[in-house]
Amino acid sequence: MCETCGCGDPDVVPVEVRESLLAGNDRTADHNRQHFAAQGVMAINLMGSPGSGKTALLEATAARLDGRQRLAALSGDLATDRDAARLARAGIPSLSITTGSACHLDARLVHEALHELPWQEARWLFIENVGNLVCPAIYDLGQEANVVALSVTEGEDKPLKYPVMFHKADLVVLTKVDLLPHLPGVEIEVIEDALARTMPEPRVIRASAVTGEGIDEWLRWLEGRQADSTAVAASGEVVAGG
Amino acid sequence: MHEYSIVQSLLDRVEAEAAARGATVVHRLRLQIGEMSGVETALLRSAYETFTDRSICAGADLEIVPVAVRWGCPACGTDLPSGSALRCGDCGGPARLTAGDEIVLERIEMEVPDV
Ligand SMILES: Nc1nc2c(ncn2[C@@H]2O[C@H](COP(=O)(O)OP(=O)(O)O)[C@@H](O)[C@H]2O)c(=O)[nH]1
Ligand SMILES: [Mg+2]
Ligand SMILES: [Zn+2]
Numbered sequence: 001m002c003e004t005c006g007c008g009d010p011d012v013v014p015v016e017v018r019e020s021l022l023a024g025n026d027r028t029a030d031h032n033r034q035h036f037a038a039q040g041v042m043a044i045n046l047m048g049s050p051g052s053g054k055t056a057l058l059e060a061t062a063a064r065l066d067g068r069q070r071l072a073a074l075s076g077d078l079a080t081d082r083d084a085a086r087l088a089r090a091g092i093p094s095l096s097i098t099t100g101s102a103c104h105l106d107a108r109l110v111h112e113a114l115h116e117l118p119w120q121e122a123r124w125l126f127i128e129n130v131g132n133l134v135c136p137a138i139y140d141l142g143q144e145a146n147v148v149a150l151s152v153t154e155g156e157d158k159p160l161k162y163p164v165m166f167h168k169a170d171l172v173v174l175t176k177v178d179l180l181p182h183l184p185g186v187e188i189e190v191i192e193d194a195l196a197r198t199m200p201e202p203r204v205i206r207a208s209a210v211t212g213e214g215i216d217e218w219l220r221w222l223e224g225r226q227a228d229s230t231a232v233a234a235s236g237e238v239v240a241g242g
Numbered sequence: 243m244h245e246y247s248i249v250q251s252l253l254d255r256v257e258a259e260a261a262a263r264g265a266t267v268v269h270r271l272r273l274q275i276g277e278m279s280g281v282e283t284a285l286l287r288s289a290y291e292t293f294t295d296r297s298i299c300a301g302a303d304l305e306i307v308p309v310a311v312r313w314g315c316p317a318c319g320t321d322l323p324s325g326s327a328l329r330c331g332d333c334g335g336p337a338r339l340t341a342g343d344e345i346v347l348e349r350i351e352m353e354v355p356d357v
């Protein structure tokens with residue numbers, strides 16, 4: 001281009017990258033996953049709208065277990081540590097991850113928090129994500145399963161409006177079902193139908209933190225999920241070893 | 243607004259590629275953004291404009307190629323029509339997303355000084 005002197009003309013070169021912009025997060029998430037596997041801890045990424053009943057579900061879980069099983073929790077909060085304080089009062093060793101303006105947890109935030117919380121003693125580590133139906137869904141944290149708390153008061157169309165989150169959910173806990181008698185317009189079948197259109201393998205538990213309905217089923221689901229993941233890990237070891 | 247975090251990852255990646263080649267200016271970026279990726283193209287653009295202002299990407303064109311959602315059956319390989327039930331019509335197995343969740347940096351065009 002510089003025809004006069006021909007000195008160091010820049011060239012425009014194309015660089016093919018073809019890599020996900022989440023690759024860095026995904027690598028950290030895999031690292032977290034290895035930590036969890038090494039300790040035999042099952043991590044659950046609990047997502048949902050603000051006020052959908054995520055903290056209440058964990059409180060009810062701790063109350064039902066009544067110390068029979070060790071739990072731990074991380075809770076993502078924009079500004080406060082109120083949820084972590086509630087969970088600690090419920091007997092769950094907890095740590096708050098203050099995200100400031102970020103609307104989701106990411107794998108690095110979780111990794112840093114793992115250095116602060118004695119999660120290794122727990123059997124299940126619950127990660128209560130920031131209340132938001134969009135952003136948390138795209139960041140892998142290293143969890144074994146994604147669970148979405150969806151309350152019966154949120155509107156039947158939420159799964160259809162936020163398909164990214166619901167299509168990645170392994171389980172939806174339909175919360176606050178004790179309120180149904182007061183909600184003549186809400187039909188639980190309509191919510192479940194919307195879920196079936198966004199979840200390839202719809203799995204729904206109807207629950208209430210107030211009456212305790214569904215909490216035993218939720219505990220059985222957690223047990224089953226852990227048994228499955230342990231079985232998969234064991235068969236993986238056999239393959240890797242052979 | 244995780245679009246800001248996405249733009250931050252984009253900048254980190256472009257800066258690393260540019261540094262590796264001694265590039266000084268970036269002309270153009272091409273991304274693939276799936277319709278089920280959870281990323282809003284309009285929000286991504288405005289985050290890009292705000293964030294890249296004083297970076298190596300300042301003034302660089304951002305091309306965003308949308309990717310349509312596709313569902314398929316992992317068991318038998320059948321493609322499922324979009325908008326249908328998320329079950330395979332042939333074997334009844336659960337569908338999987340086969341395209342449409344991309345948040346991918348495809349290509350960077352940058353200016354590299356002649357040696
Ligand atoms: N009636 C009823 N209220 C609930 C239930 N679960 C949570 N809540 C109430 O819903 C509000 C939000 O609950 P919280 O657990 O803080 O939601 P989070 O923001 O998702 O953690 C609180 O006022 C709870 O008391 C439930 O099962 N039934
Ligand atoms: Mg909460
Ligand atoms: Zn976000």
Ligand SMILES: [Zn+2]
Nearest residue numbers: 315318330333
């Ligand atoms: Zn099939």
